[in-house]
Every structure is written in C-alpha cells, then in structure tokens.
Amino acid sequence: MILHICTRDEWAAVPEGGVYTAPSLDEVGFIHCSDLGTVGLPANAIYRGRTDLLLLEVDPAKVGAPVRWEDGVPPHPEGILFPHVYGPIPRNAVVSVHDYPPDGDGTLKLPESLAVR
Numbered sequence: 001m002i003l004h005i006c007t008r009d010e011w012a013a014v015p016e017g018g019v020y021t022a023p024s025l026d027e028v029g030f031i032h033c034s035d036l037g038t039v040g041l042p043a044n045a046i047y048r049g050r051t052d053l054l055l056l057e058v059d060p061a062k063v064g065a066p067v068r069w070e071d072g073v074p075p076h077p078e079g080i081l082f083p084h085v086y087g088p089i090p091r092n093a094v095v096s097v098h099d100y101p102p103d104g105d106g107t108l109k110l111p112e113s114l115a116v117r
Helices: 008-012 023-027 040-046
Strands: 002-007 053-058 067-071 081-085 094-099
Touching: 002 008, 002 040, 002 081, 008 053
Parallel strands: none
Antiparallel strands: 002 053, 053 094, 067 081
C-alpha cells in the first residue's frame, strides 16, 4: 500500500465511482505519495500543525496508472524513494482513509491505525 496526504474537503469532493486528482498532477505530472516509513517527511515539512488532513491508503494495483518509485525533492534527503502516481487515483483504489491529526506540538505522526501493522 502507498499513502497520500490530502484534506478532508479534497476527499469529500470525490464522488462515488469518481477519481481523486491533486494539483501536482497538472503541475508536475504525478500525484505525490509516500509509504509507511516516509510519510512523516513530507507531512512535517509541508503540513505540520494542520488539523484538516487525511491519509489515503491506496492499493497501487487498483490505480490503473503507472506508479513509479522515484527520488524525492528537497527538503527530502537524497536517496529516499517515494511512489509517484502518474494519473488520477480512482476512489475504489483507496482501500482505507485515516484521520491524520497533529500532536500537541504540531508534529504529524503515523496514525495508530497504520502504525500497528
């Protein structure tokens, strides 16, 4: 499984049977994703302290678009690969949706629903 960070409003706007897109799909040609071990890097670099976030748990086999593991861009350290989805993500490829609230200091940590795996 791969993970994508989005807001509650962004996810709520995806109709049943529809597809999720992110601004990055138009901007750079893919949707940024992470895995269980790397999601904290973009989360805390970009979204620290946000209280409106979700983690979409995506089955890459159901996406229907290429998923490529590629180097992240700064501020991420070199050599860490992130999954990039080169197309929209069908709603039925999202197998689970997890709340992604910050801790008291604003840090975003893997939700327990994912950490216990």
